[in-house]
Amino acid sequence: MSQPAFIKALEGGATIVTATRRLSRELILQYDQWRQQNDELAWHSADVLPWDAWIKRCWTSFESLSTRPPVVLSEGQLESVWTQIVLKDVNRLQSESAPLWNASATAQASIKTLALIRHWLIDTSQLEKSTHDDHRCFVRWLKAYEKQCKKTNWIDPYQIATRLCLHIDRLNLGRICLIGFDRFLPQQKEFTDAIEQYG
Numbered sequence: 001m002s003q004p005a006f007i008k009a010l011e012g013g014a015t016i017v018t019a020t021r022r023l024s025r026e027l028i029l030q031y032d033q034w035r036q037q038n039d040e041l042a043w044h045s046a047d048v049l050p051w052d053a054w055i056k057r058c059w060t061s062f063e064s065l066s067t068r069p070p071v072v073l074s075e076g077q078l079e080s081v082w083t084q085i086v087l088k089d090v091n092r093l094q095s096e097s098a099p100l101w102n103a104s105a106t107a108q109a110s111i112k113t114l115a116l117i118r119h120w121l122i123d124t125s126q127l128e129k130s131t132h133d134d135h136r137c138f139v140r141w142l143k144a145y146e147k148q149c150k151k152t153n154w155i156d157p158y159q160i161a162t163r164l165c166l167h168i169d170r171l172n173l174g175r176i177c178l179i180g181f182d183r184f185l186p187q188q189k190e191f192t193d194a195i196e197q198y199g
Contacts, residue, residue, distance in 0.1 A: 007034055009177045016048040019180035024050045027179070051188065058171055059160045065170050070155040070163070075111075078156055082107035085144045089137070110141055111156075117142075118158035121186040161187050165194040 006016055006027060018024045031046040049057065063069045073081065087103045117124060124142060127135045149155060155163060164171065173195060184192065 010046055014175040014177045016177050017054045018050050021050045023180045024048050055161050058164055062167055070153050073154050073156050078111050079107055082110050085141050115158045119185045119187045161191040168194045168198040
């Protein structure tokens, strides 16, 4: 049986980056089975990671080389920060706003919107001109959030790939093989383009 191409890449020292966690697990399983079929008793773990885990590893590498890298907020920290921002804004504008029954749920929905904005590289300046109350509320909260992040040197996990684009020259990436991507989100394309341009 011929050796699968992804195994050749791994043996050549490449990192395999997959579109999904499920595909990562499947390739690792295939790699281990291949080793077993060749009667090997021990081998190095396959360097196969889903996109998000690979980006986090790149960030860890960048952090180790930086004197004061931004702190990446966890999901729990994000929810806490956004809930406080929403509550503060609603209390300030209570007379002008409809009652908000669940600040935590509103914060969670806002965080999902934030992730979409980051992944799709959406320009939010147009939302300021919107006549929709929800749009204007979100823009206020986003501005408050970004102001707080700038002041405290925080970023959200959805920003990591974009931030890393500015520091490609400091990352020791080696050879990368991307598997299972039928399309790239704009942020993913931005990052892979930056890697290609750096060489």
